Amino acid sequence: LTPRNLLQLLDARRFGTFYRFVFFMCREKGQKSLTVSIAVDAWRLALTGRFRLLDQWCEFVRMHHRHAITEDTWRQxxxxxxxxxxxxxxxDPEGAWPVLVDEFVDHMYR
Known part of the structure; x- marks a missing residue:
């Protein structure tokens, strides 16, 4: 089994725990958020095969987002x-999504 195949076998709850762990492991010492570059790399590692819009999401974040990725955004x-x-x-644009997600959806509709 490759690491990617192993991740795909995890059930949703256990994967959620793993996903949150990835955020904490990728933070730089003393930081509460991730740089865009680290977050994108971590999303590609953790969400490949699980997020159909992953390539578009990562490209959008790299090109249009300059701020750090918070834990809340990571989880959402x-x-x-x-x-x-x-x-x-x-x-649902009225849903409680982070602004970055709303901006991504707007970008996808352009």
Missing amino acids: VLEFSRVVHEDLSNY
Whole structure:
């Protein structure tokens, strides 16, 4: 088994625990958030095969987001990847998504 295959076998709850762990392991000492570069690399590692819009998401964040990625945003990206359809048809703009997610959806509709 490759590390990626192993991650795909984890059930949703255990994967959520792993995903939160990735955030904490990737933080630089004394920091509460991740740099964009580290977050994108970590998303690619953790969410490949689990988030159908991963490539578009990572490209958008790299090109349009200059601020650090907070723990809340990190967690919400996993939820977004789980519940929103690839065509974004069930995305609720009134939902409690981080601004970065709202901006991504707007970008995808352009």
